[in-house]
Amino acid sequence: CVCVCVCMRKRTLEKHQFALSFTQRCPLAKGLVSIAALVNSAEETPQPVSTHIKGTIPSWINGSFLRNGPGKFEFGKDKYSHWFDGMAMMHRFYVKDGDVTYNSSFLRSDSYTKNSEKDRIVVSEFGTIAMPDPCKNIFARFFSRFKLPQATDNASVNFVKYKGDYFVSTETNYMRRVDPDSLETKEKVDWTQYVAVNSATAHPHYGRDGATYNMGNSYGKSGKSVCLSDVADLYGAKVICSIPASEPRRPSYFHSFVMSENYIVFIEQPIKLDMLKAMLYQVQGKSFNKIMTWDPKCDTIFHLVNRHTGECSAVRYRGEPMFTLHQINAYEEGGCLVMDMCCGDDGAVIGDFTLENLRRGGEELDKFYNSMCRNLPRRYVIPLTVDEDTPMDQNLVNLSLCTATAKKTGPGEVYLTYEELFNDELLQYGGLEFPQINYAENNGRPYRYVYACGFGHVFSDSLLKMDVRTKELKAWRHHGLFPSEPVFVPAPNATEEDDGVVMSVIINPKEVSGVRGLHIKQQQCTLAFKGFCVYS
């Protein structure tokens, strides 16, 4: 779908802090179609196949559109429990001169290879713990419980790029280099060899300086800290900044981070990783998704870091408890840092994406969806200069039409409230997630448009474009079709921010269709987490 800029001058001012949760304000679902067919194992298509095109693809789109996501959910009699556990399947839509070919391949991770060799699950994943080898004697099986689990290299979350090389990533310390054309699996990369982190996010940022920036957790003995790495070159990664966790035994979970032209913000949210539980669950044979706990008694803490010096602000910026996975964008304006992100008010959602829940039908599926938290866009604003002369209890945000607030509440303490970055019209789409912007032009800078998925179902069922200045919304939704995260591809020589196309793979449980009518058999396609465009 080619996006068209429409100017809308009207702006609705926001009410402040809202009595009803996002979930309560979104409509309840009734009669949702089953998506069970989309969370079953798929077959790979190693050799590119030609496709049937309906419509016309702009001639200037040349390159690969890559998707990654779980695509195999059992080995032998062993079945995974959680959607995130499925073995990574990479999809490539190669677009050239108006034609498209498609190929896909499972990532040959160590997890995939070991499981295949044994024809059972031998490597634990997020929601599935591998059982001890039944061939071992009872004592060996007992003691194997006390061994620390091996982190998985099943990198099913995203494609990322470091200095011209392509990798697939997840949230452990491993990534896998891949060939973006053949989708062949290359070497395993272990972050711990280069920086002292136990995990790194699957959502790095790319600076205009050519560097790739990422953030990781370090679970040390003397208290866990959060490290920030400037990955100018993966093999020469350096730490910009380390931030001690508020509770070393319960570091915060984070999935991505905020970056503007001069600042990085790490958001310490009340989703905690309970390290003591992790050790206990290993012994008890429970899966790791249960070590993530939502603690709404804790505030959200925003750690502001100067991207160039690594200096972390001494000011404690706090806000009410919230849950965020994906940031939209951040930029500096009028002495403030504006941060837009997709947020919910209930973080107990992540562990719910079990395969059992996703394969429900009828009323049970409606009930599951209606119990889920809805994520919607919010704007937080951090005043960058706060010192002893800053007056107490005055709103420090002076941006035009912005209703987010920041008030100094004590020495070195600032409390933030957010602006709802949407009109009520968005509520009917069940929230906004998987945000994308015209990244090359606008990342870290003032911007206007966000492209995203709406969640009127347990998986995204609409594509959205929103003007963050006017909150005007454009939506694409067709019953029974499930689009993946939209990726914005700017037109050559574009002069407007939204001059370009949005690419998304759209699938349905009966028939699978891809880019602009590309037809692929259902057995070949799976729901994908994230996409990436490689321009040629």
Ligand SMILES: [Fe+2]
């Ligand atoms: Fe993500």
